[in-house]
Amino acid sequence: MLTLDGLSKTYKTGDTALSDVTLSVPKGQIIGLIGPSGAGKSTLIRCINRLVEPTSGKIMLGDVNLASLGKSDLRQQRRRIGMIFQEYALVERLTVMENVLSGRLGYVPFWRSFLRRFPATDIQRAYQLLDRVGLMEHADKRADALSGGQRQRVGIARALAQGPELLLVDEPTASLDPKTSRQIMRLLTEICSERGLPAIVNIHDVPLAQQFMQRIVGLRAGRVVFDGPPDMLTREALTTIYGEEDWNAMRQGDEEQAEAEAEARGRLAVLAQ
Amino acid sequence: MTEITTYKQVWSYRTPRGRLLAWAGWLALVALFVWCWQIMTERTIWAFVQDAPRQAADIGSRMLPPRWPYLSELWAPLWDTLNIATLGTIGGVFMAVPVAFLAARNTTPSVAILRPIALFIIVASRSINSLIWALLLVAIIGPGLLAGIIAISLRSIGFIGKLLYEAIEETDTKQIEAVSATGATGLQVLNYGIVPQIMPAFWGITVFRWDINIRESTILGLVGAGGLGLKLQGSLNTLAWSQVSVILLLILATVVVSEWISAKVRHALI
């Protein structure tokens, strides 16, 4: 589905954020991107939809090379890629519904978006998505009236409103508490498997990544140093990714998270009935 | 999850009431604008307006090139302008300080009588532009630098007074209590408890006002209060546009330099 070929990025300051990243994401697979801060995780994700311009390399989404597109073609292609952000990046002063509908901006002409006259199918889809993420009754609230977890759900709905073929997820849980983090991760993975959506998820929390991801890619100093299923993520593998740090410290609080997880699972079971 | 539910296909980002209010608001603004426009242009002579581009071209061609030798006649008025601004600022400070202490809630001797008077002085001074003060003063005491200096002072009272009394009201009460606890008299409390706290703000405000006063004093001469404006008025009256452009460039340079100085000084103070 997505193939990165020799992707490199060197910033104007001379810092090399990515060097020669080659990666292939098949349909329906959820990849966790882990690595120490400054390893280039965020740059990698932003290079794919060219919020950051890559220096060299190919980005093939289907059979389109995103790296070589002009401005208007890029806009067309961006619609195919949904993005979810760390600090939610909702437009705080707009309503939840407007935020979700903003996922349709690439499909509607300016006058429609300006007058907030979206096509009926878009509105229907937006309501459906709000219902899916459990925020139906909040549709007309302003985004800044919501809690962190709710905001991230709006962020997910916005990305899905695009009808994406790929999800880019940048630290979705970094500003959330452990319990909400798990709920959000669960929602994300469920949605991806429902729709057969491939996703690349930046994540700093190794246990969380191991629990939810089908495949882990470890990034260190802009290079891929690990690529495999979560159970291959051994102590040695983590050392190559994170260096000699006490990465075990990251596992602390695991118990508390497990409890939260169990509770969340219980709730979901109730909801599913 | 099987999807049997059907979802609404209609959504509007405002309630019907909200939409009506928004429309009414815009309509009212447009109507008000049109109405005001009608009144304002009632007596406009449109032939003059149509003629404006030609006039502009004419003036432009007369302004260029600037008559640079005229610059030598401008140094004395420039010196006058600087003096008006500086002496005016000093005068303004002397008048504004007592007013500020009377207006600040924590230092005023009488909340019921003196404070409202002080506040009125501040508002009156702020609402009336220095040019209007100058106009009055020239009529009263005759043209010249003195009218300009007093106009600038009177205008500065409101600005300095307002900012200063806000600074006084924001002073830390603990320090004041500490000084009064030593058994100091009211004036001593003022001197030891409040004055040291507002000193940086005071200098900042004064320099800031000086900068504004330089700007304002360059044009006071238009109504006869001395300085560069006097030369401007003279050149305008004789339609010597090439001199006007020299004066304007000098004014611009003065303003830029004074802004730079005031920024430097304020930076040094902080």
Added chain:
Amino acid sequence: MQIGVVVYLFLALGTVDVNWARVYAGLERGQRFVMGFLQPDFTSRWRDISQGLSESLTMTLTSTVVGVAISIPIGIGAARNLAPRWVYYICRSIIAVSRALQEIIIAIFFVAMFGFGPFAGFLTLSFATIGFIAKLLADDIEEIDESQAEAIRATGASWWQVVNYAVQPQVMPRLIGLSVYRLDINFRESAVIGIVGAGGIGATLNTAIDRYEYDSAGAILLIIIAVVMVTEYGSSYLRKFLQ
């Protein structure tokens, strides 16, 4: 330093050449002015005053509306994060010119070009409004939360849609506040530019002082102070209401 100050004061005061006889003669006039201020005469020149006041008020409103309307595109153009380099420099220079020239000087030129009357005043105030609003708007846009704009851009939105969805919601409340504040400033300025022939209450005041009608002048000044106070309180109330 202190010596320098003393020397400067000495020199500066030396240049203030005061004709004390004239000042003394003026004191009587000053007294008349104070009396006029205390016993203002609203009635005998009421026609002129109401004419000037209505010119000032209408000029204030129209110039604020037009000025703000022009400021919005210029302000967007002067925001580094939205505009291409060349547009940025053009818009920033327009702002710089508008801010560098004082209202009164602009008014002199517009009066020379468009003739006496409130139309020149309207143009002056509109021009001055551009420098004020466009600069503050541009600075505001440069300080927006970029992540919101990034998120909207990532959906494939066009430039106009990014402005409408990500920028406008963030800067709108302050833009409204600034416009109301500018309305207030424009009224004060409208009282001044009349002195050089740009209509409004300033022209009426100028005439009254030229005729030595201090009681009418006092009335006009009191009206100006009153309107300024009303607009100041009104605008702070309106801004609170709109937040």
